[in-house]
Amino acid sequence: MDNEQLRKTLSDSVAFTSNIDKDLFTKMGVKRGLRNEDHSGVLAGLTRVGDVVGYERQPDGTLSPVPGKLFYRGMDVEELVKGIQQENRLGFEETTFLLLSGRLPNSEELKAVEHLIARTMPLNHRATMNIMALKGGNIMNILARSVLELYTYDENPDDISPENLINQSINLIAKFPTIIAYAYQVLRHDQMGRSLHIRHPYEDRSVAENFLYMMKGRDSYTELDVKILDLALLLHAEHGGGNNSTFSVRVTSSTETDTYSAIAAGIGSLKGPLHGGANIKVQGMLEDMKQNVNDWTSQSQIDDYLTKILNKEAYDRTGLIYGIGHAVYTISDPRAILLKEMARDLAKEKGREEEFAFMELIEERAVEVFLGFKKSTAKARTCINVDFYSGFVYDALGLPPEVFTPLFAMARIVGWSAHRIEEMNFTSKRLIRPAYKNVRERQSFIPMNER
Numbered sequence: 001m002d003n004e005q006l007r008k009t010l011s012d013s014v015a016f017t018s019n020i021d022k023d024l025f026t027k028m029g030v031k032r033g034l035r036n037e038d039h040s041g042v043l044a045g046l047t048r049v050g051d052v053v054g055y056e057r058q059p060d061g062t063l064s065p066v067p068g069k070l071f072y073r074g075m076d077v078e079e080l081v082k083g084i085q086q087e088n089r090l091g092f093e094e095t096t097f098l099l100l101s102g103r104l105p106n107s108e109e110l111k112a113v114e115h116l117i118a119r120t121m122p123l124n125h126r127a128t129m130n131i132m133a134l135k136g137g138n139i140m141n142i143l144a145r146s147v148l149e150l151y152t153y154d155e156n157p158d159d160i161s162p163e164n165l166i167n168q169s170i171n172l173i174a175k176f177p178t179i180i181a182y183a184y185q186v187l188r189h190d191q192m193g194r195s196l197h198i199r200h201p202y203e204d205r206s207v208a209e210n211f212l213y214m215m216k217g218r219d220s221y222t223e224l225d226v227k228i229l230d231l232a233l234l235l236h237a238e239h240g241g242g243n244n245s246t247f248s249v250r251v252t253s254s255t256e257t258d259t260y261s262a263i264a265a266g267i268g269s270l271k272g273p274l275h276g277g278a279n280i281k282v283q284g285m286l287e288d289m290k291q292n293v294n295d296w297t298s299q300s301q302i303d304d305y306l307t308k309i310l311n312k313e314a315y316d317r318t319g320l321i322y323g324i325g326h327a328v329y330t331i332s333d334p335r336a337i338l339l340k341e342m343a344r345d346l347a348k349e350k351g352r353e354e355e356f357a358f359m360e361l362i363e364e365r366a367v368e369v370f371l372g373f374k375k376s377t378a379k380a381r382t383c384i385n386v387d388f389y390s391g392f393v394y395d396a397l398g399l400p401p402e403v404f405t406p407l408f409a410m411a412r413i414v415g416w417s418a419h420r421i422e423e424m425n426f427t428s429k430r431l432i433r434p435a436y437k438n439v440r441e442r443q444s445f446i447p448m449n450e451r
């Protein structure tokens with residue numbers, strides 16, 4: 001048997017080895033995707049970090065959809081955003097303090113955390129050279145490999161004391177933007193034949209500003225650009241314990257492994273197109289729609305295209321409309337509402353109103369067309385999620401699609417860190433180890449000459 005035949009034999013077997021009838025889950029009381037029949041998540045833990053609210057449970061046990069709410073350490077994110085905006089500050093570093101410590105910083109603490117993060121952003125020469133040597137077209141992959149590489153620079157990588165967990169968290173929060181910007185510069189140089197720009201972050205600038213500077217250079221961004229990127233980072237920083245990447249970090253952390261291994265697991269999860277990777281898929285889907293929908297104001301043409309997507313006849317033929325649907329939110333994702341406001345402001349400033357109006361119509365029609373199509377299985381209500389407008393916002397800031405999902409990681413590292421610290425320190429913690437019911441009939445060993 002040659003390699004080709006062996007590969008075919010093994011891949012043909014997948015249809016058999018992976019075949020588990022959907023109805024068996026119900027019959028055996030197993031919650032598919034750790035989700036109840038009504039789409040709500042199975043309770044898998046308790047947390048004091050973030051809270052995601054998309055429905056209310058009624059006394060009869062049914063769920064009623066409610067407008068989405070997100071809380072960071074008990075604080076409504078909309079209130080946090082408004083408060084910071086009213087006091088005319090950037091908010092990502094303040095949110096980092098809130099998520100790590102459980103409370104807002106006073107002005108001295110805020111200055112200290114801003115300074116510590118900015119001062120920790122630079123990579124040493126060896127780390128810079130090593131990251132530049134990591135080849136590959138996907139920055140999420142390079143980010144994960146760089147995080148694993150940082151283990152080797154840490155003098156106490158396996159120390160899981162709270163002090164060391166905080167040190168490692170700050171270090172990763174500060175270094176993610178630098179790694180991502182440098183990885184992009186190398187990719188741009190290698191794959192697009194452009195000049196290589198490795199810019200050293202400033203010690204007195206915010207994460208948002210330093211990132212724009214490292215990506216685009218001096219005088220290439222406005223104050224509004226910095227404010228908008230900062231807000232996008234704040235909004236992506238945390239989303240409860242059950243989202244797939246945070247849960248991956250918690251599962252991995254429960255073995256008491258090192259920070260770098262646990263965070264690399266989160267990055268791998270976030271990259272998926274059903275999770276953070278959806279932002280880049282939305283961008284691709286919109287580009288495809290721009291090509292294939294002649295009249296951007298035509299509801300029927302948009303409906304036809306969306307129906308084709310659902311029928312697996314358009315875009316990536318997975319049947320998914322990216323940027324729509326959420327495991328918890330029903331009526332609205334509060335982050336998407338705030339991102340849409342930013343997108344509208346940017347569209348005005350950058351003369352992209354026609355494109356924005358097209359997106360708004362797609363948003364409206366996608367929810368409608370999806371609910372009509374999925375009547376039997378989907379939740380009664382659905383909405384756009386955070387990934388729907390984020391790509392438009394990043395694109396309007398002049399950031400390339402290669403960094404869309406890495407930008408999500410650059411923010412979510414804060415939530416991952418807070419959850420990892422909690423997972424490793426709550427009283428009576430336990431290794432996360434659920435059970436799988438085996439549904440394969442037993443088989444006996446067959447001697448080679450009888451097979």
Ligand SMILES: CC(=O)SCCNC(=O)CCNC(=O)[C@H](O)C(C)(C)COP(=O)(O)OP(=O)(O)OC[C@H]1O[C@@H](n2cnc3c(N)ncnc32)[C@H](O)[C@@H]1OP(=O)(O)O
Binds near residue numbers: 039
């Ligand atoms: C940061 C974030 O992670 S936000 C989410 C980003 N992801 C996306 O935008 C990708 C598109 N959306 C999706 O795939 C889904 O809505 C998810 C993964 C986000 C949530 O999935 P679920 O909680 O399983 O959704 P739900 O239980 O409501 O799904 C019901 C049915 O609708 C389908 N469905 C849900 N969303 C979509 C969608 N956007 N397009 C097409 N079908 C969809 C599901 O596949 C499922 O079909 P099935 O019953 O035939 O298997």
Ligand SMILES: O=C([O-])CC(=O)C(=O)O
Binds near residue numbers: 239328385
């Ligand atoms: O909560 C989820 O399932 C996904 C999500 O929106 C996030 O992680 O930001």
